[in-house]
Amino acid sequence: MITLExxxxxxxxxxxxxNGISLNIEAGEFVFIVGDSGSGKSTLIKLLLRELLPTSxxxxxxxxxxxxxxxxxxxxxxxxxxxxxxxxxxxxxRNVYENVAFAQRIVQTPNKEIKRNVPSIxxxxxxxxxxxxxxxxxxxxxxxxxxxxxxxxxxxxxxxxDEPTGNLDPKNSWEIMKLFExxxxxxxTVVVVTHNREIVNAMKKRVITMNKGVIVSDEKEGTYIDxx
Amino acid sequence: MRFSxxxxxxxxxxINIFRNKWYSLASMATISACLFMFGxxxxxxxNFQHIVKEAQNGVAVTVFFNEDTSDDRIKEIGEMIRKRxxxxxxxxxxxxEAWENFKDVYLGEYADGFGDDNPIKDSENYEVYLNDxxxxxxxxxxxxxxxxxxxxxxxxxxxxxLSGMNRLIGYVSIGIIAILLAVSVFLISNTVTIGISVRxxxxxxxxxxxxxxxxxxxxFVIEGMLIGAxxxxxxxxxxxxxxxxxxxxxxxxxxxxTQLLKFLTVDQVFQxxxxxxxxxxxxxxxxGSFSTVRKHIRV
Numbered sequence: 001m002i003t004l005e006x007x008x009x010x011x012x013x014x015x016x017x018x019n020g021i022s023l024n025i026e027a028g029e030f031v032f033i034v035g036d037s038g039s040g041k042s043t044l045i046k047l048l049l050r051e052l053l054p055t056s057x058x059x060x061x062x063x064x065x066x067x068x069x070x071x072x073x074x075x076x077x078x079x080x081x082x083x084x085x086x087x088x089x090x091x092x093x094r095n096v097y098e099n100v101a102f103a104q105r106i107v108q109t110p111n112k113e114i115k116r117n118v119p120s121i122x123x124x125x126x127x128x129x130x131x132x133x134x135x136x137x138x139x140x141x142x143x144x145x146x147x148x149x150x151x152x153x154x155x156x157x158x159x160x161x162d163e164p165t166g167n168l169d170p171k172n173s174w175e176i177m178k179l180f181e182x183x184x185x186x187x188x189t190v191v192v193v194t195h196n197r198e199i200v201n202a203m204k205k206r207v208i209t210m211n212k213g214v215i216v217s218d219e220k221e222g223t224y225i226d227x228x
Numbered sequence: 229m230r231f232s233x234x235x236x237x238x239x240x241x242x243i244n245i246f247r248n249k250w251y252s253l254a255s256m257a258t259i260s261a262c263l264f265m266f267g268x269x270x271x272x273x274x275n276f277q278h279i280v281k282e283a284q285n286g287v288a289v290t291v292f293f294n295e296d297t298s299d300d301r302i303k304e305i306g307e308m309i310r311k312r313x314x315x316x317x318x319x320x321x322x323x324x325e326a327w328e329n330f331k332d333v334y335l336g337e338y339a340d341g342f343g344d345d346n347p348i349k350d351s352e353n354y355e356v357y358l359n360d361x362x363x364x365x366x367x368x369x370x371x372x373x374x375x376x377x378x379x380x381x382x383x384x385x386x387x388x389x390l391s392g393m394n395r396l397i398g399y400v401s402i403g404i405i406a407i408l409l410a411v412s413v414f415l416i417s418n419t420v421t422i423g424i425s426v427r428x429x430x431x432x433x434x435x436x437x438x439x440x441x442x443x444x445x446x447x448f449v450i451e452g453m454l455i456g457a458x459x460x461x462x463x464x465x466x467x468x469x470x471x472x473x474x475x476x477x478x479x480x481x482x483x484x485x486t487q488l489l490k491f492l493t494v495d496q497v498f499q500x501x502x503x504x505x506x507x508x509x510x511x512x513x514x515x516g517s518f519s520t521v522r523k524h525i526r527v
Contacts, residue, residue, distance in 0.1 A: 049436065072441070079438035089433045093247055106439045111232045150437065 001027040001158065001189050002048070007057035009043050009213075017043040019213035020057070025191065027157065030184045032200050033193045034224055035210035041193045044210070045162045048191075049083065050074050062157060079107055082151030082188075086163035088143040090135040090150075096122065097131040100149045107154055121149045125179060141172025148179060152188075159183060161192045165199065173199060197224040237443075241450025251422060252455055259459030259512060262412035263505050266405065267467040270504070271497050273401050277394070282490050284390050285316065288355040289368060290381040295350050297376040302352065305374055309356055312370065314363035318356045326351045362391035409508070417516045424448070424520055431521075448521045449514060456513025460505040467501070468494060 002025040009018040018040045025031055035041050046052040047059055050066050059066040062080050069077055090099050097118055104114045122128050125145040135143055144164060151159060161180065165173035177199050184190045194200060200207055200223065207222025208215055217225055245252045291309070293302055302320075309318045321329075327346045356371070358364060364382060371380045424431070434444050471494050479486050 051436075075435075075438045075440045075443075077438075078436065083436055089429075089436070091430055091433060102434075103437050105233065105236055106434070106437060106443055108230050108233050110230070 001025055001029075001062065002191070003058075003060045005058045007047065007059060008055045009040075009047060009052065010055045016055070016213050018047070018054075021210075021213070021215050022057075023208060023215060023218065025189060027189055028184070028187055030181070030190045030203075030205045031192070032203075032205055032207045032222070033191065033210065034195070034200060034207060038212070039210040040213040041210055042162065043213075045160060045193055048160060049081065050077060075106075079154060080156055080158065082148075082154070082156040082159040084144065084147050084151050084159070084161040084164045086166035088135070088140075088147045088167075090143060090146055092135050095132050095134055096127060096138070096146050099135070099146055100153050103150045103153050109154075117153055118149075121153045124152075124182075125149045126175075139172070140167050141169070141175060144168060144172070144176055145179070148176065152183060156188070158189045158191065161190070161194075163193055163195065165194060165196050170198070177203065197226070200224040233443075237446040238450055240447035241454060244447055244451040245454060248426065251426065252451075255452075255455045255513075256459040256462070258415045259412065259456055259509050260462045262408055262415070262512075263460050263509055264463035264466060266408050266508065267463050267501055267505060268470075269401075269404055269408070270501055271467065271471055273397060274497055274500070275492050277397055278492050279489050280390055280394055280397070283386075284361045284394075285357055287361050287364075287383055287386050287390065288357050289364065289371065289383075291354040291356060291371050291377055292351065292379040292381075293353070293376055294378045301376050305376060306354055308374065309354060309371070312367065314358050314360060314367055316357045316359045318354045321353050321355055323349045323352045326353065360391075361386070362394075409512075412508075412512050413516060417520055421520050424523075445518065445521045449517050452513035452517025453510050454513070456509035456511070457506060459513070460509025464498070464502060464505055468498065471497060 003023075005022050006020050007018055007022070008016055008020055010016040021040070021044075033041050033044065043052065047054055048061065048066070050069060053067055061077070064077055064080075066077065091102065094102065100118045100121060101114050104117060109117070119128060119131065122131055125148050127142060127145050127149065130138065130142065133142075135146065138146065144167075148164075159180070164176055164180075168176065173196060180190050180192065181203070204221045207217070207219050207224065209217040209222075209225050291305070293305070297305075306318055306320060309315055323346060327348055330348065331342075356367070358367065364384075368380050368382050371377055431444055475491060475494065478491070
C-alpha cells in the first residue's frame with residue numbers, strides 16, 4: 001500500500017532530512033512513526049502528501065508513483081489519503097457540517113449523498129449534536145474530531161495523521177486514538193506520526209523509529225525508544 | 229461539472245464577498261474610482277467627437293457646372309455624386325436660389341437695384357456634404373474629373389483642422405484609456421493579493437484535501453467578477469446624475485452655446501458607457517482575481 005525505496009530528501013543547506021529510507025506498509029496496518037524533532041518525520045509526511053518531491057528514490061502509494069504525478073493528478077492522489085494535522089486545519093468561517101461536507105463537494109458528491117454521509121460520519125466521531133458549531137466554539141478534541149470526520153468522509157484507504165494529539169489533553173488524546181483504532185479495524189490503513197510515548201507504548205502497534213533521517217528501528221508490537 | 233457544484237461555487241463567491249467585507253469594499257472602491265474616471269473621460273470625449281462630427285457635417289464641397297451643361301446631365305452628375313460612399317448628402321442649389329441666398333447674406337436692401345436680373349445665373353451647383361472630411365481630397369479629385377464640372381470649391385483649412393482634431397482625440401482617448409486600464413488592473417491585482425494572502429491558509433487546506441485548481445480558483449474568480457460588476461454600477465449611477473445635471477445647467481445657462489454645439493443626451497452616452505463599463509469592470513475583476521489566485525494555489 002505504501003512503499004518507499006531508498007528515499008533521500010535534501011534541502012539546499014545542511015544534512016539530508018531523509019537519508020535513504022526504505023519501508024513497506026501493508027493495507028490495513030496501524031503504524032506509529034516516532035522520533036525526535038529533526039528526525040525526518042515531518043519530511044516523510046510531506047513527501048507522502050506530495051507537498052515535497054524526493055531528491056532520489058521512489059515512493060509508491062496505492063500503486064501510484066507519487067514523484068511521477070503530474071500537477072493535475074495531485075488532487076486525485078490526495079483524495080485517496082485522509083489527512084489529520086496537529087493544528088486541525090479547519091475552515092474557520094464554516095461550521096462543522098460545512099467543514100466535513102467540503103471534502104465531499106471537492107469530489108463532486110451529489111447533495112443528497114452529502115446530506116446522508118456527513119451526519120453519519122459526525123455521529124461516528126461523536127459530534128452529531130454539534131454540526132452547526134464553528135471551529136472556535138469547539139474544544140481542541142472536538143476540532144480534531146471534525147478534522148478526522150473530514151478526513152474519513154470520502155472513505156480513503158489510507159489515513160495519515162501528523163501529531164494528531166499534539167494539541168490535546170490526555171483524555172482527548174486517548175479518545176482520538178480509540179477512534180483511529182476503530183477506523184483501522186474497519187480496514188483503513190492508519191499511519192500516525194507522534195511524540196506521545198504513553199499512547200505508543202500502550203497500543204502495541206507497529207512502531208517505526210527515525211533518527212537523523214534514517215530508520216533506526218521497526219518493531220511489530222513496538223514501544224517508544226527514548227534514547228537512540 | 230455537476231450543476232450542484234456550479235451553484236455551490238457561485239454561492240461561495242457571493243459568501244466570500246460578505247466574509248471579507250472590507251477587502252470587497254476596497255476592491256469595489258478601486259474599480260469604481262477607475263471606472264468613474266473612465267466614464268467622465270468617455271462622456272467628455274464622446275461629446276467632443278460628436279461636436280466635431282456635427283461640424284464635419286457642415287463642411288460642404290460646392291460643385292459648379294459648365295455653361296452648356298444640360299439639366300439632364302446635371303441630374304446625372306447629382307446621382308453620380310450621391311453614389312459615392314464618402315458623401316452623406318448632396319443638395320442641388322439652382323441659380324435663383326443661389327442669388328436669393330447671396331442677396332440675403334451680402335446685399336440686403338441694396339439688392340433692389342438689380343431688379344429681376346440674376347447676375348450669377350450660371351451658378352447652379354451641388355452642395356456636397358461628407359461623412360468624413362478627411363476624404364475631401366479624393367472626392368474633389370473625383371468631382372473635378374467629371375465631364376461638365378467647371379469648378380469645385382473646397383474648404384481645406386476647416387477640413388484639415390477637423391480631421392486633425394479627430395485624429396488627436398482618437399490618440400489621446402486610446403492613451404488615457406490604456407493608462408486607466410493598466411492602473412485599474414494593477415490596483416485590483418494588489419487588492420486581490422491582499423485578499424488571497426488573508427485566505428492563503430484556507431487555500432492550502434483545500435489543496436491538502438484534494439481540491440482541484442478549478443475548485444479553489446472558481447469562487448475567487450466569481451467573487452472578483454461580482455466585485456467588478458458592482459464596482460462598475462456605482463460610477464454609472466453617479467455619472468448619470470452628474471451628466472444630467474451638467475447638461476441641464478449648460479442648456480439653461482448658456483443657450484447661445486447650445487445653439488452652436490450639439491451635446492449628446494444621457495441616453496446616447498449610456499448606450500455605449502453601460503456595456504463598456506460593465507465589461508471592463510467584470511473583465512478587470514476576472515483578470516485580477518484569476519491571475520492572482522493562480523499564483524497562490526501551488527501547494
